[in-house]
Amino acid sequence: MNGPDAPRPLTMVGLREDAVVTVADGVLTITHPFGRTAVRGLPPGVQTVLGELPGTLAGEDELAGRVLAAGGTSRDVAVLYLALAKLAPVLVHAVEPLLRVVPIARDAVFHQPALAPDDTVRLSRFALLRRSDDGLILESPLSRHVVTLTEEAVPLIAALGRPVMVKQAPEVLGHLVAAGLARTDDTEERDPALRAWDFHDLLFHARSRAGRHDRPFGATFRFLSELPPEPVVKRPPDGPAVELYRPSLEEAAAADPPFTTVLETRRSVREYAGPPTLRQLGELLYRAARVRKVVPPAPGMPYEASSRPYPGGGAVYELELYLTVARCEGLAAGVYHYDPLGHRLHALPARPEDAQGMLSVARLATGGLAEPDVLITMTSRFQRMSWKYSGLAYGATLKNVGALYQTLYLVATAMGLSPCGLGSGDADLAARTFGLDWERESSVGDFLIGGPPRAAASGS
Ligand SMILES: Cc1cc2nc3c(=O)[nH]c(=O)nc-3n(C[C@H](O)[C@H](O)[C@H](O)COP(=O)(O)O)c2cc1C
Numbered sequence: 001m002n003g004p005d006a007p008r009p010l011t012m013v014g015l016r017e018d019a020v021v022t023v024a025d026g027v028l029t030i031t032h033p034f035g036r037t038a039v040r041g042l043p044p045g046v047q048t049v050l051g052e053l054p055g056t057l058a059g060e061d062e063l064a065g066r067v068l069a070a071g072g073t074s075r076d077v078a079v080l081y082l083a084l085a086k087l088a089p090v091l092v093h094a095v096e097p098l099l100r101v102v103p104i105a106r107d108a109v110f111h112q113p114a115l116a117p118d119d120t121v122r123l124s125r126f127a128l129l130r131r132s133d134d135g136l137i138l139e140s141p142l143s144r145h146v147v148t149l150t151e152e153a154v155p156l157i158a159a160l161g162r163p164v165m166v167k168q169a170p171e172v173l174g175h176l177v178a179a180g181l182a183r184t185d186d187t188e189e190r191d192p193a194l195r196a197w198d199f200h201d202l203l204f205h206a207r208s209r210a211g212r213h214d215r216p217f218g219a220t221f222r223f224l225s226e227l228p229p230e231p232v233v234k235r236p237p238d239g240p241a242v243e244l245y246r247p248s249l250e251e252a253a254a255a256d257p258p259f260t261t262v263l264e265t266r267r268s269v270r271e272y273a274g275p276p277t278l279r280q281l282g283e284l285l286y287r288a289a290r291v292r293k294v295v296p297p298a299p300g301m302p303y304e305a306s307s308r309p310y311p312g313g314g315a316v317y318e319l320e321l322y323l324t325v326a327r328c329e330g331l332a333a334g335v336y337h338y339d340p341l342g343h344r345l346h347a348l349p350a351r352p353e354d355a356q357g358m359l360s361v362a363r364l365a366t367g368g369l370a371e372p373d374v375l376i377t378m379t380s381r382f383q384r385m386s387w388k389y390s391g392l393a394y395g396a397t398l399k400n401v402g403a404l405y406q407t408l409y410l411v412a413t414a415m416g417l418s419p420c421g422l423g424s425g426d427a428d429l430a431a432r433t434f435g436l437d438w439e440r441e442s443s444v445g446d447f448l449i450g451g452p453p454r455a456a457a458s459g460s
Contacts, residue, residue, distance in 0.1 A: 008171070009095045009096060009097070009098055009171050009172065010059065010094075010095070010096040011059065011060075011093070011094070011095055011096075011171050011175070012057040012058055012059050012060075012093075012094045012095075012096055013053075013057065013058065013059075013060055013063075013084065013091055013092065013093055013094070014053060014054075014055075014056060014057040014058070014091075014092045014094065015030070015053050015054050015055075015087070015090050015091065015092060016032060016033075016090045016092060016102060016103065017055075018032065018033060019031070019032045019054065019090040020032075021050075021051060021053070021054050023042075023047050023048075023050070023051040026040065026041055026042050026043075026044075026047060027039070027040050027042070028042055028047060028050050028051065028083065030087060030090055032089060032090045033214050034089050034105065034106035034214070035089075035106060037086060037087060037089060037090065039083045039086050039087070041079075042079065042083060043067075043072060043073075043076045043079060044070075045066075045067045045068075045070035045071060045072035045076055046067055046072065046076055046079050046080045046083060048070060049063050049066045049067055049070070049080065050080075050083060050087075057092075057094050057096065060081070060084065063080060063084075064077045064080060064081075067080050088103060088108050088109055088110060089103050089105070089106055089107070089108050090103060091103065091110065093110055093175055093178070093179075095171045095172050095175050097150055097152060098149070098150055098152055098153040098156075098172055099138075099147050099148065099149050099150065099153050099172065099175065100147065100148045101145045101146075101147050101175050101178070101179045102145060102146050102147070102148060103144060103145050104144060104145060104146050104212075104213050104214040105144035105211065105212050105213060105214065106211070107144060107211075108144035108145055109144070110145065110178050110179065111178055112174050112175075112177075112178045113174075113177055113178065113184070115166045115170065115173065115174055115177065115184065116166065117165065117166055117167035117170070118165055118166070118167065119165070119166045119184050120163035120164060120165055120166070120184065121160065121163065121164055121165075121166060121173045121176065121177060121182045121183065121184055122160055122161075122162065122163045122164070122182060122183060123157070123160040123161060123176075123181070123182050124140050124142060124143075124180065124181055124182055124183055124188060125188050125189075125199065126140045126141055126142050126188070126197075126199055126202055126203070127139070127140045127181050127182070128140060128199075128203065129149075129157060134148055135148060135149070136148070136149045136150075136151075136154070137149065138157065138176075138181055139181075140180060140181050140203075141202040141203045141205065141206030141207070141212070142180050142194075142202070142206075143179050143180035143181050144180070144212060145179040145180070145181070147175075147176065147179060147181060153172065156169055156172055160176075160182060204394070204395070207391060208391060208392050208394065208395035209392070209395070210391075213391075215390070215391055216390040216391065217390055217391040217392065218389065218390065218391065218392065219314065219388055219389055220388075220389070220390040221302065221387070221388055222386075222387075222390055223386075223387045224302060224387075227387065229303040229304070229383075229384060229387045229388070230318075230381050230383050230384035230387065231304070232291075232294055232303075232304040232305065232306050232317070233291060233294075233306070233339070233340065233341045234320055234337075234381065236337065236339040236342065236344070236346050237337060237346050237348065239346060239347065240346075240347065241339070241342070241344040241345065241346050242278075242331065242336070242344060242345040242346075242347070243343075243344055244278075244281070244282030244285060244286065244343050244344060244345060245278070245279045245282030245283055245286070246282070246286055246343060247282075247283040247286055247287065249287075252283070252287065252414075256414045257414060262410055262413050262414045263410070265413060266409050266410060266413040266419075267413075267453075268409075268419065268420040268421065269418035269419065269420060269450065269453040269454075270366045270369040270370040270418070270420050270448070270450075271369060271370065271418075271450075271453070271454040271455075272370075272371075272373060272418050272450035272451045272452065272453065272454055273451060273452045273453065273454045274451040274452065275327035275328055275329055275373045275374075275450070275451045276328055276329070276373060276374060276417055276449060276450065276451045277328065277329040277330055277451075278328055278329060278330030278331040279330070280415060280417060280451075281323075281328055281331065281374065281449070282343070283415060284408070284411055284412060284415060284417065284449065285321070285338055285340075285343070286343055287309060287411045287415075288309055288310060288404070288407045288408050288411045289308060289309065289310065289321060289338070289340055289404065289407070289408075290308065290309070290340050290341075290343050291306045291307070291308055291317075291340045291341045292306070292307040292308055292309065293306065293307050294306050294341070295307060295315060301314075301315075303316075303387070303388065305317070308340065309407055309411075310400075310403045310404045310406075310407035311400075311403050312400050312403065313385075313389075313396040313399065313400055314385075314388055314389070314396075316384055316385055316388060317384075317400075318380050318381045318382070318384040318385045318397060318400070319378045319379070319380055319381075319397070319400055319401065319404060319444075319445075320337070320338075320378070320379045320380075320381060320441065321337075321338040321340070321376055321377070321378060322335065322336065322337055322338070322348070322376070322377045322378075322379065322430070322433075322434050323335070323336040323337075323338060323345065323374055323375070323376055323377075324350075324355050324358045324359055324362075324372075324374070324375040324377065324433070325373075325374050325375075326359055326371075326372055326373055326374070326375075327373045327374075328373060328374055331345075332347075333355075334347055334348075334350065334355065335347070335348045335350035335354075335355050335358075335433060335434065336348060337434070348433075348434060348435060349435070350433045350434065350435070351433075354429060354432055354433040355433060357426070357429050357433070358375055358377065358425075358426075358429060358430065358433050359372045359375055361424075361425060361426045361429065361446075362375045362422060362425070362446060362448060365422040365423065365424050365425070365446070366420065366422070366448070370420065370448055370450070372448050372450075373448075373449065373450045373451060374448070374449045374450070375446060375447070375448055376408070376446070376447040376448075376449060377425060377430055377434070377443050377445070377446050377447075378401055378404060378443065378444055378445035378446070378447070379430065379434065379436065379441045379442055379443050379444065380397040380400075380401075380441065380442070380444045381440070381441050382394070382397070382439075382440065382441065383440065385397055397444055398444060401444050401445035404445070404447075405421040405445065405447060408421075408447055408449070409421065412449060416452055416453075417449055417450065417451065417452065418448075418449065418450035418451065418452065418453045419447070419448070419449060420447070420448040420450075421445075421446075421447050422445075422446035422447060422448065424446070425443050425445070425446040426443075427442045427443045427444075430442060430443035431443070
């Protein structure tokens with residue numbers, strides 16, 4: 001905070017380092033990661049001053065002074081300020097030597113509110129302080145700017161956990177409020193739309209779709225020249241396997257109810273007339289989740305992909321299936337990994353109390369209604385997705401979970417089994433049960449399969 005003898009910090013503007021500026025025929029054109037901004041009809045003095053901006057920081061008054069010194073009029077100075085407003089997607093606002101507010105989105109707007117000295121400012125509850133490649137940064141999913149900080153700014157940021165009076169640091173606080181990283185009011189606590197967001201959900205939402213950040217995004221293949229992709233199918237564990245039944249698809253198609261009947265009768269069923277059989281489990285996994293074929297690398301798709309009954313983003317198929325079996329006719333209770341290529345189950349050396357814990361968590365997720373027969377837990381081999389995708393890898397995995405849920409729902413319904421998707425599971429417990437490294441592969445979905453629905457068995 002500004003002590004009585006401390007020099008006042010300087011407020012300055014500059015351009016994003018990656019902005020490319022050309023000036024010709026009174027038109028200033030700036031090319032930047034979000035597109036191109038053109039400012040027309042600039043008087044010569046304004047054109048010169050803005051053309052010199054890349055790579056430097058200058059006070060807005062200083063820029064105005066330069067326009068006047070070059071023979072410009074007060075009208076030209078007004079044009080300068082209008083031009084700076086048009087440059088919002090690339091205009092960096094600095095409080096030297098403490099922080100820089102850098103725009104990270106096409107629609108970035110930096111609006112300095114009129115703050116009174118006794119107004120108080122507090123950090124947004126969505127603000128996040130972390131280390132990035134550029135050093136310490138402050139960011140928020142509500143902001144279209146990111147703030148890079150020097151060490152000298154940290155005590156002030158730390159103080160903003162509680163309200164701080166504007167007069168204690170007017171320049172810094174004005175900039176943080178203008179960037180949406182700090183607030184003068186309690187809107188975040190009162191606004192129904194903002195109250196509804198958990199901190200982590202809003203950050204995930206903002207960063208896993210395009211438009212509100214400047215991070216690499218989409219199929220960037222960032223590890224292409226550094227690391228091999230994770231294999232198309234996880235290597236099955238050593239040890240004996242349970243060969244699964246492979247149904248005839250022609251016979252299944254003939255026996256199935258019509259598609260619309262399956263769709264319209266599909267329900268989440270949590271109470272069963274009896275357990276499924278091993279043969280039914282084999283048919284379900286074959287029809288919903290097996291590898292139909294492995295697809296070799298090709299131009300534009302430099303990794304082994306596969307084809308399966310459920311759709312998967314990029315044909316990457318990062319999801320693995322683990323079965324925690326309480327009751328299944330013909331199959332011993334225990335924990336298994338499904339090999340979708342060999343269509344086999346491999347028993348895992350899980351501790352019985354962990355398996356029991358998995359089933360209890362699933363039962364609780366149904367409000368205690370289901371006594372789980374078979375719990376299918378979906379894990380994600382995250383690196384397989386992030387080898388191809390930047391920014392959206394985790395979001396895409398969750399979408400893939402949804403696609404697999406629906407496929408399991410439909411096949412189970414067609415077969416007269418009881419399906420029920422679950423919205424929560426214990427990722428730490430799952431990693432321990434399946435013997436996984438949580439950071440490498442952990443649970444992202446949980447699905448219950450029971451035998452025939454109880455109501456159907458009683459004829460109602
Ligand atoms: C992603 C997802 C999560 C779900 N989570 C649960 C859950 O945790 N517990 C539960 O009993 N049902 C869960 N369900 C089932 C829904 O409650 C059910 O689909 C919804 O009530 C509509 O009923 P219906 O499936 O019978 O048509 C989930 C379904 C989906 C698709």
